[in-house]
Amino acid sequence: MPIHDNNTTAIKVKDIYGFSASRKKMHGSVIEKREWICKLRVLEQKQGIPSWAKSLPVESIQEIVRKNPSIVPERYVKSHEERPNQNSLSPLTSQTPTIDFSLLSQQNEDELQKLDLACKEWGFFQIINHGVSENLLQKMQATAAEFFKLPIEEKKKYAMASDDIQGYGQAYVVSEQQNLNWGDLIYLQIFPSRYRKMSYWPTIPEFKETIEDYSSAVNKVAVQLLPNISVILGLDKDGLHGLHQEIMQGIRMNYYPKCCKTDLVLGVSPHSDQTTITILLQDDDEVGLQIHHQTGWVPVKPVPNTLVVNVGDVLEVWSNGRYRSIEHRAVTYEKKERMSFATFIVPDQEVELEPLDQMMDRHYGPRMYKKIKYGDFVRHSLARKLAGKTHTEFLKIET
Ligand code: OGA
Ligand code: NI
Numbered sequence: 001m002p003i004h005d006n007n008t009t010a011i012k013v014k015d016i017y018g019f020s021a022s023r024k025k026m027h028g029s030v031i032e033k034r035e036w037i038c039k040l041r042v043l044e045q046k047q048g049i050p051s052w053a054k055s056l057p058v059e060s061i062q063e064i065v066r067k068n069p070s071i072v073p074e075r076y077v078k079s080h081e082e083r084p085n086q087n088s089l090s091p092l093t094s095q096t097p098t099i100d101f102s103l104l105s106q107q108n109e110d111e112l113q114k115l116d117l118a119c120k121e122w123g124f125f126q127i128i129n130h131g132v133s134e135n136l137l138q139k140m141q142a143t144a145a146e147f148f149k150l151p152i153e154e155k156k157k158y159a160m161a162s163d164d165i166q167g168y169g170q171a172y173v174v175s176e177q178q179n180l181n182w183g184d185l186i187y188l189q190i191f192p193s194r195y196r197k198m199s200y201w202p203t204i205p206e207f208k209e210t211i212e213d214y215s216s217a218v219n220k221v222a223v224q225l226l227p228n229i230s231v232i233l234g235l236d237k238d239g240l241h242g243l244h245q246e247i248m249q250g251i252r253m254n255y256y257p258k259c260c261k262t263d264l265v266l267g268v269s270p271h272s273d274q275t276t277i278t279i280l281l282q283d284d285d286e287v288g289l290q291i292h293h294q295t296g297w298v299p300v301k302p303v304p305n306t307l308v309v310n311v312g313d314v315l316e317v318w319s320n321g322r323y324r325s326i327e328h329r330a331v332t333y334e335k336k337e338r339m340s341f342a343t344f345i346v347p348d349q350e351v352e353l354e355p356l357d358q359m360m361d362r363h364y365g366p367r368m369y370k371k372i373k374y375g376d377f378v379r380h381s382l383a384r385k386l387a388g389k390t391h392t393e394f395l396k397i398e399t
Helices: 033-046 061-067 101-105 109-122 134-149 152-158 207-232 239-243 313-318 374-382
Strands: 010-012 030-032 098-100 124-128 167-169 184-191 248-256 268-271 277-282 289-293 296-299 307-311 328-330 338-346
Touching: 030 033, 033 152, 098 101, 098 109, 101 109, 101 207, 109 124, 109 207, 134 207, 134 248, 134 277, 134 338, 152 167, 184 207, 207 239, 207 248, 207 277, 207 307, 207 338, 239 313
Parallel strands: 098 124
Antiparallel strands: 010 030, 124 307, 167 184, 184 248, 248 338, 268 328, 277 307, 277 338, 289 296, 289 328
16 A cells, blocks of 8 residues: 555555554554654664664755755855865875675685775775676665655654664764754664664655665675675684674665755765775765875765775774774765765674784784774764764774
8 A cells, every 4th residue: 555645644554564563552553654653663662772872953954955055054064174175185096996796706816815905905995796786776776765855844754863873864963063964864774673663764665675675685795795804804704794793784875965065065074984894885977975095085986886895993993903994075066966875784782892813913013902892882983973083093092
């Protein structure tokens, strides 16, 4: 049965995400959508699904631009040092490395060496022949586009609560004065499925199926990539996967509206990810992602049907800095909006994060990072404005 977008349309509870278990608690089998979302949220709170952090609600930038495309509100203007002007670009013309996933699965030595170099020198690489079908990549992009096209009132039903990171809004907003990014997002926890909060999942047709299919396919890529990274770090094949205890996976869907002053704003300000690895799908036709490499910012030119992988803070700690999480940012466009989809692969919250013994021998030098529970690291990072790699500084052992 189709689910309509206005507030008053009655919908059958069991038609949405199979939540028939809670049906009896709600009066009858037919309720209003808004009411259903509220009740589901109460249920999720009772279930104790973690929230991780707070983020203050802010107005949708997509909506600000829709109302008045020719203004850039003060709160979005970056400092002179942060502005993405031409001088900030690296003079290097080199491209991020490309890894052929099909060669990795055949344990091709040369490709493994390339992967090691990519992680060590770039912290970013693109993968081809990753096994996620072109059709699924396109479906993912089209489904998310449908969500961002919805009227604001409809999108707001999935708005992030002020004490949560799941939902529609902006992340890492910790003060009323804070400078903001030229981008809206919806973040959903995917695996383990007990951490899902279905009240934040848009009920547009095929949304759930598409996100699930795409996330399962990307999970397969991650689960195949980790043994290869383990091997090049000199660990057992299952080393890195095992260290996660249970892999946690979330997806952040980013929407960057057009901007009339692209040199003043950033879609995402410079940061590194608090992940083991991040797997990003980006639009084919615009170069939005830039990574910090050597002396400046290098654009990551999209190649159709590739996925971009980056090393996150967790891998930096485990590898004792052999692989470093690299700062990256996203710029905006004047003529076209852009979307990107970041899948975050992280360990269980209870995992004690610290450099692996094998990474601290004569070869790799002394221990560089302290020991911290992954959940505590995330809470520490999310409680502040994300600024470059400052959230990783406190992980380091003072020298
Ligand atoms: C992110 C991110 C970059 C992009 O979501 O963490 O870095 O290109 N996104 O949108
Ligand atoms: Ni990122």
